[in-house]
Amino acid sequence: MSTDEVDGYLHTVAEPARSVLAELCALIVGCDERIRGEIKWNAPSFAIRDHFATTGVSPGGGVRLVLHTGARRRGDPRRVVIDDPGNLLEWRGADRAVVRFAGVSDVQSNAAALREIVGAWIDQTQGRAR
Template sequence: MPARPATDVDAFLIARAHPQHATIQRLRATIRAADPRIAEDIKWNAPSFHVDGRHFATMQLRKPDSVLLVLHLGADKRVLPKDAIADPEGLLTWLGADRATLTFAGPDDVKHRESSLQGVLRQWVAHV
């Protein structure tokens, strides 16, 4: 499935009018800036990010007061090697050997953790 351009994601988010719109926009920019190969589209009714068509991160927009970012390894059932992702700031909440989440309460929260998040994302993308 070809990725839709970011303008489609923009249109989706404008139509959605989520209360955390500023957080979502800041998080999108932070994720895309982590690696020039990262592209995005809509998957599971939310912005989703991929490298070479392999999805690795999807936002969850169910709550009005925060944005959840789910890191995963795509549709294939795979497991990350133990200690594959260095997370010195303790950003990740592990849900299993193949998925973790991060929660952001606002755009300043994203900005504050931007550098650490990008470091985690670069490591994660290496395993996709």
């Protein structure tokens, strides 16, 4: 992970969003040793081969995680199917889903499910290290 770039960005975010973003970014990076973090689309974003996750502070408060398939031409969606027994994902298309967090406790209490979701997303969009 490009910790300097992401850490630098986190220091510009006001609390409580900073703590939520920091917790979420650490969780994402911990899902796969190949993940690199950087600032793209004005927020911490994560990639292996292509970008697959972007975070952000929601205008109404809280933090969001957008899982996506990277920059693609319109009309060329890659369908992603993820097991989500906790109903955390809000699907915004066949290739994009959002998870929202009101606070650090939301990230922590859903950590196991989030790791599974991010791992499955990586499997389908990036491929796992074998």
